[in-house]
Amino acid sequence: MKITPILALGMCCILMCTAKAAKSRTYMDTISNKQKVLSFYKQIVGQRKAELIPEFIVEDYKQHNPAVKQGRAGITEMISYLKTLPPPPEGAKSPIVRAIQEGDFVVTHLDIQFMGKRMAVIDLFKLKNGKLTEHWDAIQALPDESGKAVTATNGTTDIDNTAPAENSKRIVSLFYDAAINKTSALQFISTGYVEHDLSIIESGKTLVDHIAERKEVKLCKVIGEGDFVVVQSQFNKSEKAFVLYEIFRVANDKIAEHWSVEQAVPDGIKAEDMF
Incomplete structure (x- = not known):
């Protein structure tokens, strides 16, 4: 779990969410849980807007990653760390490969690369009333897969929602x-x-x-x-x-x-x- 700071840095490259600014209360109250999570990545993690944390995270946020503090304090600490780092480059590719939602649960599959290291990450969030209440994850170092047709994270990304x-x-x-x-x-x-x-x-x-x-x-x-x-x-x-x-x-x-x-x-x- 010592690689958590690297994970945090990799996540700051996330730019994929189409959500508008969180200042629009009405919009943030009506978007799906998946859109809320993607907006969290973009605005809190990527753009480092710590002031928006109460818009996304409940006060007693439960963290199942033993390397991160409980509650909003853990997220706030991560953003404080990110602010000491260079901002993500303009047009950086999003590490989010897949996002899957069922009810209050949202899963994201990420491919993060930083300083020659590559990691696959799966984040699992639980939401209630539009706010993140719990988080689980797993992180796995990946080998160099350059030139391979099949890699740890590539393949189908689009969800067929016609399938039950x-x-x-x-x-x-x-x-x-x-x-x-x-x-x-x-x-x-x-x-x-x-x-x-x-x-x-x-x-x-x-x-x-x-x-x-x-x-x-x-x-x-x-x-x-x-x-x-x-x-x-x-x-x-x-x-x-x-x-x-x-x-x-x-x-x-x-x-x-x-x-x-x-x-x-x-x-x-x-x-x-x-x-």
Whole structure:
């Protein structure tokens, strides 16, 4: 979790949200939760407008990242740190690759590059009455993938909202049950399936094999929008607890694409506190 300052710097490059200035109360009260999160990235993190924090964050904001303070104080501290750094360059590419919403939950998938280091990040926010109330995340260092057709974060980004989210979640849940119980899980994998997890690609094994090898798997949240499904889970590997976020794309009742961000629970931290 020591890379949190680097994450903060990478996030300051975010410029993608189309939301207008937060001074328009009526607009901010009517936009979707996803738009609110993207506006938070742009205005609070990217433009460093600390004065707008009360517009976006509740006073008792719950932070599940053990490296960040609870409440608004944690966000305020991050913005104070960002203000000591050079502003993001004009026209910088947004690191936000995907944004998925179901009800009060919004998930963002980011690809951050800074000083030769590249990281995949998944942020999960919970909102209530248009304000951010809780935050979870996982951060994973990525290797150089220059020249590769398939990388840890590329692939499909547009959500097919004509696909029923409940059905997409059902397919992913059935797949997980089959994989964990070591039954016929491969029936849920599309023939054109694309894997974005480098460790799975290089192992020569299937996603089914990797799930079956995990110990004490606990599914915490399953969030879906259209054909995209996000699974937040906890598992053990080599006597170490891990936080795992996976994104699945479902097509024709089959899993067609898969991304993941995995992070070991820091020493001295209870795994439950990160969920």
